[in-house]
Amino acid sequence: xxxxxxxxxxxxxxxxxxxxxxxxxxxxxxxxxxxxxxxxxxxxxxxxxxxxxxxxxxxxxxxxxxxxxxxxxxxxxxxxxxxxxxxxxxxxxxxxxxxxxxxxxxxxxxxxxxxxxxxxxxxxxxxxxxxxxxxxxxxxxxxxxxxxxxxxxxxxxxxxxxxxxxxxxxxxxxxxxxxxxxxxxxxxxxxxxxxxxxxxxxxxxxxxxxxxxxxxxxxxxxxxxxxxxxxxxxxxxxxxxxxxxxxxxxx
Amino acid sequence: xxxxxxxxxxxxxxxxxxxxxxxxxxxxxxxxxxxxxxxxxxxxxxxxxxxxxxxxxxxxxxxxxxxxxxxxxxxxxxxxxxxxxxxxxxxxxxxxxxxxxxxxxxxxxxxxxxxxxxxxxxxxxxxxxxxxxxxxxxxxxxxxxxxxxxxxxxxxxxxxxxxxxxxxxxxxxxxxxxxxxxxxxxxxxxxxxxxxxxxxxxxxxxxxxxxxxxxxxxxxxxxxxxxxxxxxxxxxxxx
Numbered sequence: 001x002x003x004x005x006x007x008x009x010x011x012x013x014x015x016x017x018x019x020x021x022x023x024x025x026x027x028x029x030x031x032x033x034x035x036x037x038x039x040x041x042x043x044x045x046x047x048x049x050x051x052x053x054x055x056x057x058x059x060x061x062x063x064x065x066x067x068x069x070x071x072x073x074x075x076x077x078x079x080x081x082x083x084x085x086x087x088x089x090x091x092x093x094x095x096x097x098x099x100x101x102x103x104x105x106x107x108x109x110x111x112x113x114x115x116x117x118x119x120x121x122x123x124x125x126x127x128x129x130x131x132x133x134x135x136x137x138x139x140x141x142x143x144x145x146x147x148x149x150x151x152x153x154x155x156x157x158x159x160x161x162x163x164x165x166x167x168x169x170x171x172x173x174x175x176x177x178x179x180x181x182x183x184x185x186x187x188x189x190x191x192x193x194x195x196x197x198x199x200x201x202x203x204x205x206x207x208x209x210x211x212x213x214x215x216x217x218x219x220x221x222x223x224x225x226x227x228x229x230x231x232x233x234x235x236x237x238x239x240x241x242x243x244x245x246x247x248x249x250x251x
Numbered sequence: 252x253x254x255x256x257x258x259x260x261x262x263x264x265x266x267x268x269x270x271x272x273x274x275x276x277x278x279x280x281x282x283x284x285x286x287x288x289x290x291x292x293x294x295x296x297x298x299x300x301x302x303x304x305x306x307x308x309x310x311x312x313x314x315x316x317x318x319x320x321x322x323x324x325x326x327x328x329x330x331x332x333x334x335x336x337x338x339x340x341x342x343x344x345x346x347x348x349x350x351x352x353x354x355x356x357x358x359x360x361x362x363x364x365x366x367x368x369x370x371x372x373x374x375x376x377x378x379x380x381x382x383x384x385x386x387x388x389x390x391x392x393x394x395x396x397x398x399x400x401x402x403x404x405x406x407x408x409x410x411x412x413x414x415x416x417x418x419x420x421x422x423x424x425x426x427x428x429x430x431x432x433x434x435x436x437x438x439x440x441x442x443x444x445x446x447x448x449x450x451x452x453x454x455x456x457x458x459x460x461x462x463x464x465x466x467x468x469x470x471x472x473x474x475x476x477x478x479x480x481x482x483x484x485x486x487x488x489x490x
C-alpha cells in the first residue's frame with residue numbers, strides 16, 4: 001500500500017512537471033529590443049541583376065558587369081540628361097514610424113508608412129505617358145505599389161484560429177500584394193515629372209494588424225516600389241514591374 | 252563605298268550603345284534602418300497567428316544567433332535595453348580629381364548579451380545573460396550601376412550593372428563595466444576606409460539588399476565567417 005502511494009505520488013509529480021514544461025514551452029517568450037524605429041530608406045532606380053556579364057568593373061570592386069544597365073521598370077523612369085533626357089531631379093524615400101499606444105482598449109498602436117517620390121517620368125517605351133515636359137520623358141501617368149516581406153515574432157498566436165497569447169514566429173508574409181496601391185499626381189510644370197506621395201499606416205491599410213502589448217518584432221526585407229503596369233493601376237499587380245529599390249547614390 | 256558607310260554607322264551605333272547612360276536620381280541619402288533580433292523562418296507551423304494576419308506560425312520563437320542575444324525580463328532575464336541601427340550617408344564630392352565622394356557607414360548596437368550556453372559570455376550582469384564577448388559583422392549586398400566598366404579589366408567609362416556582391420564590416424564589441432548593461436558594438440567609418448577607392452565620381456546607383464548583422468561565431472571572430480550566425484536584421488518593434 002505504502003509502495004503504491006509512493007508510486008502514485010511520483011507519477012503525479014512527474015505529470016505536474018511535464019505539464020509545467022509543456023505550458024512553459026508554449027508561453028516561453030522571445031528576446032526583444034527596447035525599441036526599433038524609424039526606418040528611412042532612400043530609393044534608387046532598380047536595375048536587373050547581371051547574369052551574363054560582358055564587362056568588368058574597375059578596381060577595387062573588380063567584378064563582372066553587364067552593359068548596358070537594364071532598368072526593371074517597363075513604365076516609370078527618372079530624368080537624366082544623358083539617358084532619356086531631362087534634369088536629374090528625382091529623389092525618393094520610404095519611411096516607417098512606430099506609434100506606441102496606451103496599453104488596453106482601444107488598440108492604438110500603429111506603424112506609420114510614408115513614401116515620397118518627386119519627378120517621376122514615364123518610360124518612353126511604356127504606355128503611361130501623361131503631361132509632356134520641355135525635355136526628357138513626360139510625367140508618369142499611373143500608380144505605384146509597394147511591397148515587402150515581413151517575419152513577425154509576437155504574442156498573438158494560438159493552436160486554434162482567432163489569436164491568443166502564445167509567442168511564435170509567423171511564416172514569412174508578403175505585404176503589399178493587394179494592399180498598397182497609390183496614385184501619382186502629374187504636375188503642371190514642364191520641367192518636373194509626377195509626384196507619388198503617401199502618408200498612411202499599417203492599420204489604415206490592414207485594419208487591426210498592429211495591436212498593443214503583443215511585443216511584435218517585424219523583420220522587414222526586400223522592399224520594392226513597383227510601377228502600376230501597363231494599366232497604370234498599382235492594385236492589379238500582375239503587370240507591375242519594379243521601379244525603385246532601397247539604395248544610395250554616389251554622384 | 253555603301254557597305255563602308257553602313258559599317259561605319261553600325262560601329263557608331265555600337266559605341267553609342269556601349270556609352271548609353273543609365274537613369275539616376277538627383278540624390279539618394281541617408282539610408283537608415285533600425286535592427287531587431289533575427290528569428291528562424293517558420294517552416295513547420297504548429298500554431299496560427301491572430302487576425303487579420305492569420306497565417307501559420309511556429310511556437311517557441313527560435314533566435315538564429317547561437318552566440319548573442321538581448322536582455323528581456325520574461326526570456327533570459329535582464330531589462331529590454333537593446334537598440335540598434337545601421338546607417339549609410341553619401342556626402343562631399345567636388346567633380347574632378349581627387350575622387351572625394353564618400354559614404355559614411357554607421358552601426359550602433361547597445362546592450363548585447365551572450366546567448367545562454369554560448370562560449371562568448373564575459374562580464375556577468377546582475378540579471379540576465381552576461382556581456383557578449385566577441386565581434387559582430389554587418390553584411391549587405393550591393394547592386395552597382397555606374398560608369399566605371401570596360402571590356403578589359405582595369406575600369407573604363409562604360410555604364411554597366413555589376414554582379415551582386417557582398418560588402419562586409421567587422422565590428423568589435425566592447426564589454427561594459429555596468430552590471431545592468433551588456434556590450435556595445437559600434438562603428439562610424441567610411442566606405443573608402445573599409446575598401447580604399449570604392450566610392451568614385453561614377454554616377455553610382457548603389458542598390459542595397461539583404462542587410463544582416465552576424466555574431467562572431469563560437470570563436471568570437473567576425474572575419475572567420477563559417478561559424479557566424481545571424482543576430483540582427485532590419486525591422487521595427489511595436490511594444
